[in-house]
Amino acid sequence: MTQTNSAGAHAATGTPSVWTCLTYRDVRAASAFLVEAFGFVERASYGDSETVRHAELVWPAGNGGVMLGPAGAGNECGQPVGTGSTYVVVDELDALFARATAAGARVVRGIRDEDYGGRGFTVRDPEGALWSFGTYQG
């Protein structure tokens, strides 16, 4: 079977065709945090006893995804740890804010009405990457 990579195939299966890629010191811990704090679902992970080399997390209520990779000399596409800014569209903003902060996300900007419409908040994950959630759909 040939693997099709057309946008049409992705639309049919719900697999994201745009992924944001983030670099972490500890991919395993980062993945566990994103699952616990925000409700991402880990779809796949690959690694060895030392490190998770690649993890894919999808957003269950939509079609987006993030790919996580380890920091280090072996990763020529790695970014500095603690960088990256991702925005996720959600319905239940208040519940998610409570869940995220309970799991240890650090508040950068609390829930507020945005001047472009909708409400949102921004937090940092334990390694410093920015995560924004809001009702603004783009």
Next chain:
Amino acid sequence: MEEPPEYGQCRPAPVLRRSVSRYTGYRITGPPGLHHGLPSGHLTLIVCLSGTLDVVAMPDRARPPVSSVSMVAGLHDAPAVISHDGRQYGVQLDLTWQGARTLFGVPAGELVGDVVDLAALLGRRAGELADRLAGAAGWRQRFDVLDHVLAGLADDRRAEPPAEVTRAWRRLAATGGRLPVGELARELGWSRRHLGERFRREVGLSPKTAARVIRFERACRRMRSAARPPLAEVAAECGYFDQAHLAREFRALAGTTATGWLAEFPSVQDQGGGPAPG
């Protein structure tokens, strides 16, 4: 030369989610030993990418040992003991009880306590699957092969399980195996006896045993998660009276201790997060 253990994990394509919860690929080299296959809420399908899988003690001790490149273990409430030469290289699939019908055309009840050669269920397609997996270049490609082959096997026109059994299992899974069976029967509007008979015929375990292995699977998953939480914490979280209760349950269901079982794995940890069997 010992290579570090490597693994891959992936959720199956959405079309297979009712039948398969998770794919896990593993390649481990180390000293020879025994590995305990623990009771859980899933059936297990294993395809070796080198050598064979040698089950030296079956969950149902009355059944003779089995050795094959690929096999399916039904639901069970006692351990399967697997002997290995130190090289373990293959893929494991966590199948739901509904998946037995969808993929093999038999109810999970027919496989209970047993481990059967995949060829007995799939004929020559078992060998073809093993060949295609061995020929694939990496975990991602192997998981694609599984998605493709299993989607070809899945035939949802096969007899549907009784809706009440599906509902019963769902409730047990949703409560982490903590719902008393009497309460479950009341919810369904069946007598306990009727529920027990219908459930056992389809699934192979009684509702009470199903609840027990669902709870146990959840505890084992927590134990192997990256955080490696202490046993007492897992016991409290998963609905055991205390740590001693979980330890006794481990002995009874797994034939080993929690510590002994955890030591059977190199530090490739379960990433957790797999869906509950539903």
